[in-house]
Amino acid sequence: MHRLKSGIYGLNPLLDGGVNENSTTVVIGRSGAGKTTFATQFIRRGLLGGQEGIFVSLDENKEQIIREAVEMGWSDILDYLDDELLVFIDASGREFSNFIRKELPAFVSEWKGSNARIAIDPLTPVLWSTKDLYEQRDLIGFMLKQTRKVGTVLCTLEEHGATDLSGPETVIPMYLADCVIHLKYNSDDAASSRSLKIVKCRNSRHSQSRHPYQILRGFGIVLEGGEARRPTTAKVPSQLRQMLLTRALPKAVLERLEKSLDGLTDDDFRTLKPDYVLELVLQEYQDA
Ligand SMILES: Nc1ncnc2c1ncn2[C@@H]1O[C@H](COP(=O)(O)OP(=O)(O)OP(=O)(O)O)[C@@H](O)[C@H]1O
Ligand SMILES: [Mg+2]
Known part of the structure; x- marks a missing residue:
């Protein structure tokens, strides 16, 4: 299995080397947890390694995401955009079922086999576009199957209120994805706390623990010490x-x-x- 460097500092050793090529990963977290940061880091790492990047935004518009990335210290993405190595698909405010079933396949046939990295941020509006759970599963499944033809896929998913991840909104994408990463964010504490846990990862021996992380300007998500540095004994x-x-x-x-x-x-x-x-x-x- 070929593993790609995720771009998230300290994550690769916890994933047995990185993200499996042509797999789908879902990153779940509350607002402010760092989902868009994660997605941008993942895409940017691919660009640095010569892969193309496709950022599908279902919520914020292209300008907002670019502005946030530039503020994070990642203004090099402007050059990748100019060179058309990075492409934005702004699907915010669209009719998602039509977008997924008609526009996406047309795009995919154009890019098929290009070994890009694709970020979909966030997947949540697709789930909210229909109340029918079968239709939700169908839409998400179709979307992941299509985008996987173009390369390695990372979707983000909003976490709402509940303390576990058992609601239908999270269960469907979690079930369909190859790898699930939970970004736990507690902003209620005096000092807000963040930690990452790999919930599942098909074909990988992965960390079972929770790892605190910080968001650092210029770097993005950086995991704190722990397993990443500890030598593995046998x-x-x-x-x-x-x-x-x-x-x-x-x-x-x-x-x-x-x-x-x-x-x-x-x-x-x-x-x-x-x-x-x-x-x-x-x-x-x-x-x-
Ligand atoms: N330029 C920056 N410098 C330092 N930290 C930043 C910067 N931009 C964002 N952050 C930190 O990163 C956090 C997460 O931002 P991000 O937009 O990735 O979260 P998100 O999970 O996508 O949230 P939402 O669900 O609201 O879209 C912010 O709350 C902030 O603490
Ligand atoms: Mg976001």
């Missing part, structure tokens, strides 16, 4: 390997288990202790 897998070798297990089972341990780290085992895992293995295979 004591648990190596102890487990030693223990397995002393047990009478069928040769085929032993070979398979040893192979599974290759490349695993202590982080993968989290709270699982080697003697406990050994016990489970013995229960499962000793009489096989």
Whole structure:
């Protein structure tokens, strides 16, 4: 699986190297969490690496987004726009079902196979364009399928009120996406707090923890220390390997288990202790 550098400082090690090429990622967060910042950072990182960028805005207009990016210290996007390496699709105030089913496929056929990065910010108005959950699923599914033909897709999604992510509005895009990242933002505290968690990521061994982050002018989202800097140890897998070798297990089972341990780290085992895992293995295979 080819992984692309996300552009978010400190995120790639938590995603096993980066974002999978041609995958779809959904970034969920409340207003002010940093969704547009995330999307712009992702697109800009692609541009720096020679990929084209397509920014589909469903809410703010092109001028607003450019102005925010310039204020963030990213005025180089003006050059990418001039060179037509970065394209804006301003779909704010449009009739979304028509936009997705008619205009988007026409655009996609023009750009097909171009290996661009596509940001859709935010996806929420598409969900609000119809009350019918089947139609919502259909529209989002169609949109993701189409845009994936052009490259690697990142959508943002607004989080409203509720403390969990179980409402239909978040569940449909979360289910359809390959990777889901939650930007938790608490602005009620005296000092507002921000943290990021990878909720799921298909085909990746990813961090299970929550990581505090800051938004820094010129840089954008920067994750604070933690796992990104901690060297990954592999004591648990190596102890487990030693223990397995002393047990009478069928040769085929032993070979398979040893192979599974290759490349695993202590982080993968989290709270699982080697003697406990050994016990489970013995229960499962000793009489096989
Ligand atoms: N130029 C800047 N310099 C420093 N920090 C900034 C700058 N611009 C924005 N920020 C910070 O980034 C935060 C997130 O902005 P962003 O627009 O990415 O959030 P969002 O999740 O897209 O919000 P919304 O849902 O309202 O669109 C802002 O609240 C602010 O704290
Ligand atoms: Mg925004």
